[in-house]
Amino acid sequence: MHVPDGFINAPVSAVTGVVAAGAVAVSLKGARRELDERTAPLAGLVAAFIFAVQMLNFPVAAGTSGHLLGGALAAILVGPFTGVLCVSVVLLMQGILFADGGLTALGVNITDMAIVTTVVAYAVFRGLVKVLPRTRRSVTVASFLAALLSVPAAAVAFTLLYAAGGTTDVSIGKVATAMVGVHVLIGIGEAVITALTVGAVIAVRPDLVYGARGLTQKLRLRVGGELVDVPGAAPVPAAARSHRTVWAAGLLTSLVLAGFVSFYASADPDGLEKVATDQGIDKKAEEHAAADSPLADYGVEDVSDARISGGLAGAIGVGVTVVAGSSVFWVVRRRRTDDDTSPTSTTTSLTEGV
Template sequence: MHVPDGFLNAPVSLATGAVAAAAVAISLRGARRELEERAAPLAGLVAAFVFAVQMLNFPVGAGTSGHLLGGALAAILVGPFTAVLCLSVVLLTQALLFADGGLTALGTNITLMGVVTVVVAHAVFHGLARVLPRGRRSAGIAAFTAAFLSVPCSAIAFTGLYAIGGTADVSLGRVFAAMTGVHLLIGLGEAAITTATVGAVLAVRPDLVRAASGLVRPALEIRGGGAPAPAPAAVPVAVAPAAAPRRSPRPLWLAGVAVTLVCAAFVSFYASAAPDGLERVATDEGIAERAEEHDLADSPLADYGVEDIDDERLSVGLAGAAGVALTLAAGTGIFLVVRRRTTVPAPTPEHGAEPRPEPERV
């Protein structure tokens, strides 16, 4: 659903650019509260995974394909503010290196895929979390519903923008019906991928799924349905329980990187070559004629292939691997910088700590 240059006029493109810039600025501040010591590398991995899975177009019928948008997945795993930054890194990488999504439409794409999807998914997931019983099944239901609804909402938002500043004289009713219909089907694929990914992480490290903390039972909770064990009789001395050792996220990170590379470097070759939902609707409704050639169309990685490599399988694989590496490095670096800005040095006399009071003299 990458909007190319030329679909929307300059005022709307500038307006969505301002919205995207404001969203990124707000998210930079909000992500400081979401990124813990272990979360920055995982957030970078989420950005790389979204990039990789967006290469895997899946058929939705009638010569049309779809791909993951990723806003719901990122919001559930790392939080809404960090999710906006993840999608912004992905879309910026795609626009600058792979000529996917217009440069003047970058703000539009961040708004549609990195803001609308995140806001909708975050609201739906946490709304369901308040009414569903606690458990992994409820987390899966909430993830599926949030991801499914985020996609047609993004399509409806595009239709609204086109109604304001579209560059082709087309029937808005037909565009709305076509965009909503095809993206409802794409939403099913989005929901399936999101639910499977969230479920896999919940199975091994539920503590790393940020949005599911209110839905997944604590590990020490009694599951038998009986009343909790009564507290022991009076104890002479209260002893604080020893803190549980914190598990390293490194095994999950390494496994995630391996899966991401396999998706981008190998599975992507078998992705559907049919146009995605937006491309199909634009072609059918006469909007595609307004598309402008990408300013970076001669990039060495344009169209997700490496220039001057004739073997298509190798070309796509190398481009995918390069995209994963670049997205992972850029995302992790940004999130590490954001997290470090939240670190507050321990108070010392030189940093404004209050001096100890002197003993009273008699």
């Protein structure tokens, strides 16, 4: 759903740019409360994983494909504020290096793909986990439904933005019907990917999943061949392996997906591209400012073999994204540490202790 330059006029693009900048500023502050020594390294990896999976377009209808947006996945794994930053980093890397998503439309894309999907998904997720049993399976189910609803929500948001600043005279009703219809199907794929990923991380390190915080296991003993809860025993956290193992496995998975599996992705246009062509939205589309980038269109310039070119571009994208994302979250995490050890906070803590 990457919006190219020329779809939305300058005034609306400027407004969404201000909205996006404000949301990123708020998210930088909010992420300081979400990130700790365990989740800060994971956040950069989440951004890289989203970049990799977005290269894997899957067919959803005749001549149409879809790909992960990632807002739901990021929000549930590392928190909503950090999630907005994760997807924003991905969109920035894609726009600058790969000519995917217009640079003048960056505010539109961050508003639609980072803010709307994350806010909607996390609101749905939190509402569901409050009413479902407090189990790991409930987190996975809530992840599925939250991701499913986040994609058509983004489609509606794009339609509203196009109604306000579209550059062609088309029927907004037809655009809305086409956008929501195809993105409901794409949402199913988003939900499956999100639920499988969240479920996999929960199975290994539930303590690393932001949306699963608070889930604990009661101490149980086997009595007469049956497991029974120990009365009055304090819950104990699930066993956990080093986060370095999870990080390394996640990075390797991302590299394999982007560098190898992406070659087999659907070549059909994604939902927005298909609707734009069918409805005439793309009549005033502009050439991307980074169209001459050596990595434009997810290929390495001067590498003739398509498989090698695409694989190298994907691997480079994963590497750049994980470095950029990790750097951002390291700075955010360090700011939190500095705040916690500042003289003001120390004085406050001593006063509260008295």
